[in-house]
Amino acid sequence: MATQHSRSAARLMMAPAVTLLLGWMLVPLAMTLYFSFKKYLPLRGGDLGWVGFENYVRFVTSSAFWPSIQTTLVIVGGVLVITTVLGVALALLLDQPMWGQGPVRILVIAPFFVMPTVSALVWKNMFMDPNYGLLADLWRAFGAEPVQWLSQASVPSIIMIVAWQWLPFATLILLTAIQSLDSEQLEAAEMDGAPSPKRFWYIILPHLGRAISVVILIQTIFLLGIFAEIFVTTGGAFGTKTLTYLIYQRVLESQNVGLGSAGGVYAIILANILAIFLMRIVGKNLDN
Amino acid sequence: MGRIVLEKVVKRFGQAEVIPPLDLTIEDGEFTVFVGPSGCGKSTLLRLIAGLEDVSSGRIVIDGTDATELAPAKRGLAMVFQSYALYPHMTVRRNIAFPMKMAGMDQAEQDRRIAKAAEALNLTDYLDRKPGQLSGGQRQRVAIGRAIVREPQAFLFDEPLSNLDAALRVGMRLEISELHKRLNTTMIYVTHDQVEAMTMADKIVVLRAGHIEQVGSPLDLYRTPRNLFVAGFIGSPRMNFIDGAEAAKHGAHTIGIRPEHMEVSSTSGLWKGRVGVAEHLGSDTFIHVHDTGLAETMTIRVDGEVDLHHGDTVYMTPREEMLHRFDAQGLRMAEVGVPA
Ligand SMILES: Nc1ncnc2c1ncn2[C@@H]1O[C@H](COP(=O)(O)OP(=O)(O)O)[C@@H](O)[C@H]1O
Ligand SMILES: [Mg+2]
Secondary structure: OOOHHHHHHHHHHHHHHHHHHHHHHHHHHHHHHHHHOEEEEOOOOEEEEEOOOHHHHHHHHOOOHHHHHHHHHHHHHHHHHHHHHHHHHHHHHHHOOOOOHHHHHHHHHHHHHOOHHHHHHHHHHHHOOOOOOHHHHHHHHOOOOOOOHHHHOHHHHHHHHHHHHHHHHHHHHHHHHHHOOOHHHHHHHHHOOOOHHHHHHHHHHHHHHHHHHHHHHHHHHHHOOOOHHHHHHOOOOOOOOOHHHHHHHHHHHOOOHHHHHHHHHHHHHHHHHHHHHHHHHHHHHHHO | OOOEEEEEEEEEEOOEEEEEEEEEEEOOOOEEEEEOOOOOOHHHHHHHHHOOOOOOEEEEEEOOEEOOOOOHHHHOEEEEOOOOOOOOOOOHHHHHHHHHHHOOOOHHHHHHHHHHHHHHOOOHHHOOOOHHHOOHHHHHHHHHHHHHOOOOOEEEEEOOOOOOOHHHHHHHHHHHHHHHHHHOOEEEEEEOOHHHHHHHOOEEEEEEOOEEEEEEOHHHHHHOOOEHHHHHHOOOOOOEEEEOHHHHOOOOOEEEEOHHHEEEEOOOOOEEEEEEEEEEOOOEEEEEEEOOOOOOOEEEEEEOOOOOOOOOEEEEEEOHHHOEEEOOOOEEOOEOOEOO
8 A cells, every 4th residue: 555655754754763773782782792702801901902702712611601501591490480370370360350350450560560679679678588587587487497598599589589570471461361262262161061170271271372472482581681680689699690690790790891792692692592492482372 | 852941030230130030931842043132131041041141030940950050061051152162272173072072972982973063064174174264154163063062952052143244144044944953952042133033943032121022933923923022023124013093093003014015006005105215136126115194114015126216106005904903002902803
């Protein structure tokens, strides 16, 4: 329908947005690539020239690299499992007609509006503090020794904090998906003799397949970069050093911009591998 | 086997009484059609029988046992929904197999019944497709297939043809009638389309606002509608109603005459009018007549082609024995010498 004229007008009007977006992405990417091939130590001599792939080799051969990849995957995986399983459960609950549905839904979504730094601080001080945290009180109430959450169970603690933040997102997407299910399908299944667990398994869950893959895809992309939650709780100690955190340490704590940039490039590669892999799954789900 | 009895069944949604106390018996093997305007409670009544809604009071007896509190799956009924309600992620085969799988039937028997149903419904070539890859008519057949493999006591259909185009609708109508003749199972069929009701039913139940207005065979309803509502609802085109002096001549408050029960002439007759729109269907012609002084417009049906044009004067003479007389309450009055 679009004429030649209106098409070129459309291009012209989109141009500023596209340019801005490209700049936004390309400039940092180009700078990361640029620095990753340099020996660049801001406090120890600055730019010390090109070093080829030395930074890349050093980054992967450092003893912190593989553990950081592992930690990243464990945290991302843990959060994904918790948010999708609980998200489906919560969405099912919220879909039931009940008194005060509106306010309850808003409350459930609330954690998503809390900034990561804030929520991590709240968890760290209000819940997980071994002396005056609520969880410590709870443990003591049962006569047990309070758990030093962030040192003794550091990775699960971080998974818990991040899952708490992302659960509303998963719930929201899954709730809308559940609401889009044609109720006649459930009624048909009921008449076909499927009790509610089977209706869930054969009708609701397949219907949610698409939404679940979208949740997983989007969350993975964001979760690969979690930083604030680790920074304000363990500071990367006790085995909570993710790839992102390692890069941060290389750049800011060791003041080695080149090495950190090489790590950044690895992070991009990791994210892309996961993204392609997930897109395949989502694509397959979107097909039918 | 599939005899269904409703005793004083009431359904309320909150304050609104959608079905006032209602008694109805559906005999085994009967093809019963619930017909009525949109929103009159047809679907609700069907869903009460299916068990998808709980009755507010009253009893539902299926095959001699009280089914009022029975779960839908335990009532031995199969339902075909308006939206077909196929399971979109399952193939046609798995859709049809679903009720049998839930019942834990053995695989060989399942396969046998699927093959039989697929053959009867012309679905054999489509068994491995998903519902999304089928046409409306095929989806409808899958939904019917899923119902028949259960070998239920009765089938419930809720406006199953309303999503199909006109040609398919006629075809599917025949197929469902055919299916009923073959299986001889009780069927309850809900529709707002009186043509479907007339063509398919053994027994029509005309509903208005949850009330049963009349129960009877299609021809009963056509010949002796119990009141103005049924008279106006059954039959196409609609019956003409005349109030006032002309009706008083016949000792009635309102008289009704069907469009097909009037003689038409361009020279002489009892009533005179002016031709409005003429709808030519080839086999017959519907002529809308204005300015009769009797009713806003009247419709007459004449066989084949007629030489009448817009604006022409036309004379109509009702066939006396085909006149319907109604009293001030809208109820049918006894025919002269014959009780109503
Ligand atoms: N779940 C419900 N809650 C409240 N009112 C309902 C519900 N289902 C149906 N109704 C009302 O009951 C009446 C009959 O509806 P329905 O049986 O669907 O009519 P039909 O199938 O004859 O078009 C309508 O007025 C409708 O608004
Ligand atoms: Mg309906």
